[in-house]
Amino acid sequence: MSFFESYDPVFNSYVLGNAPVKQHATGFDWVEGPVWFGDADCLLFSDIPNNRILRWTPDIGISTYRAPSNFANGHTRDHQGRLISCEHGSRSVTRTEHDGTITTLADGFEGKRLNSPNDVVVKSDGSVWFSDPHYGIMTNYEGHKSPSELPCQVYRIDPETGSVEAMVRDMNCPNGLAFSPDESKLYVADTGRMFSDDPKHMRVYDMTSGTPANGRHFHTIEPGASDGFRLDTDGNIWSSAGDGVHCISPDGKLLGKILVPELVSNVCFGGRGKQQLFITATTSIYSIKLNRQGVQTP
Numbered sequence: 001m002s003f004f005e006s007y008d009p010v011f012n013s014y015v016l017g018n019a020p021v022k023q024h025a026t027g028f029d030w031v032e033g034p035v036w037f038g039d040a041d042c043l044l045f046s047d048i049p050n051n052r053i054l055r056w057t058p059d060i061g062i063s064t065y066r067a068p069s070n071f072a073n074g075h076t077r078d079h080q081g082r083l084i085s086c087e088h089g090s091r092s093v094t095r096t097e098h099d100g101t102i103t104t105l106a107d108g109f110e111g112k113r114l115n116s117p118n119d120v121v122v123k124s125d126g127s128v129w130f131s132d133p134h135y136g137i138m139t140n141y142e143g144h145k146s147p148s149e150l151p152c153q154v155y156r157i158d159p160e161t162g163s164v165e166a167m168v169r170d171m172n173c174p175n176g177l178a179f180s181p182d183e184s185k186l187y188v189a190d191t192g193r194m195f196s197d198d199p200k201h202m203r204v205y206d207m208t209s210g211t212p213a214n215g216r217h218f219h220t221i222e223p224g225a226s227d228g229f230r231l232d233t234d235g236n237i238w239s240s241a242g243d244g245v246h247c248i249s250p251d252g253k254l255l256g257k258i259l260v261p262e263l264v265s266n267v268c269f270g271g272r273g274k275q276q277l278f279i280t281a282t283t284s285i286y287s288i289k290l291n292r293q294g295v296q297t298p
C-alpha cells in the first residue's frame with residue numbers, strides 16, 4: 001500500500017518512498033498537541049478527554065507526564081525550552097518551569113475569562129501567541145461546560161510585561177496557528193463555532209509592524225478541516241485533515257497527502273534533524289520520516 005498521494009511532482013522529493021506511517025501507541029480517546037523534546041528524546045501530547053499529558057519515548061513507549069492536566073490541549077516550547085500549554089480546564093495558558101512548577105501566563109482578557117485556549121506558538125521575540133475558541137467549554141467532554149465570556153480570538157502575550165492583547169478578531173473559531181519561517185505571515189485555521197455551519201478554512205495574515213493585517217482566505221482542507229499544523233523550513237504547511245496530513249505550498253496549493261487511517265488532529269516535527277513528522281490522530285500517535293525539516297517552533 002502507498003502511504004502517499006501526490007498532486008505535484010515536488011511532493012515526491014519531500015517524502016521517502018519506502019518510509020512507513022508508523023503507529024507508536026493507541027487506545028487513547030482524542031489526542032492533540034504534540035510537542036517534541038529533542039533533549040529528552042521524547043514526544044509529549046495531550047489525551048484531552050482523559051485529562052492527561054502523556055510522554056512517548058522511542059525505547060520505552062508511553063508513560064504519564066501529567067495527570068490531571070486541566071484538560072490540556074496544544075503545546076509548544078519557548079526559547080528556554082520550557083513547555084507552554086493550553087488548558088481547557090483552567091481556561092489558561094501555562095508555562096512549566098525547569099523545576100516543574102507551573103506559571104499561569106494568561107487566563108483572561110479585559111477582565112473576562114478566556115474560553116478554552118487551544119493551540120500555541122512562540123515567536124522569535126519570545127511573545128506567546130495562542131488561539132482561544134470555545135470548544136473546551138461547550139461540553140464536559142474536553143473540559144468544564146461553562147458560558148463563554150469572550151469572542152473567539154487569537155491573543156499575544158508580551159514577553160516583557162506579560163500583558164495580553166487580542167491580535168486576530170475576525171474569526172468564528174480560531175484553532176491551529178503558526179508563523180511562516182521568516183515570520184512575515186501568520187496562518188490561522190478557523191474551524192467554526194460548534195454546532196454551526198460556519199466555514200472551515202485556513203486564513204493568512206501579513207505581519208505588518210508585528211501586527212496581523214490583511215486577513216484573507218488561504219486554503220480549505222478537504223476532507224475534514226485544518227485543526228493543527230506546522231511548517232517546514234521552506235514554508236510548506238503540513239496540516240491535519242480528515243484523511244491524513246496535507247502538505248500545502250506557501251501559495252496555498254495542495255502538493256500531496258500522507259494517508260493516515262484515523263482523523264488527524266495535529267502534527268509536529270521532531271526526531272533526528274527534525275525530519276520526522278509526529279501525528280496525533282484520534283486514538284493513536286503515528287510518525288513518518290520525511291525528506292523535510294521542520295521549522296524551529298522552537
Ligand code: MG
Pocket residue numbers: 032074118119175176227228
Ligand atoms: Mg486544535
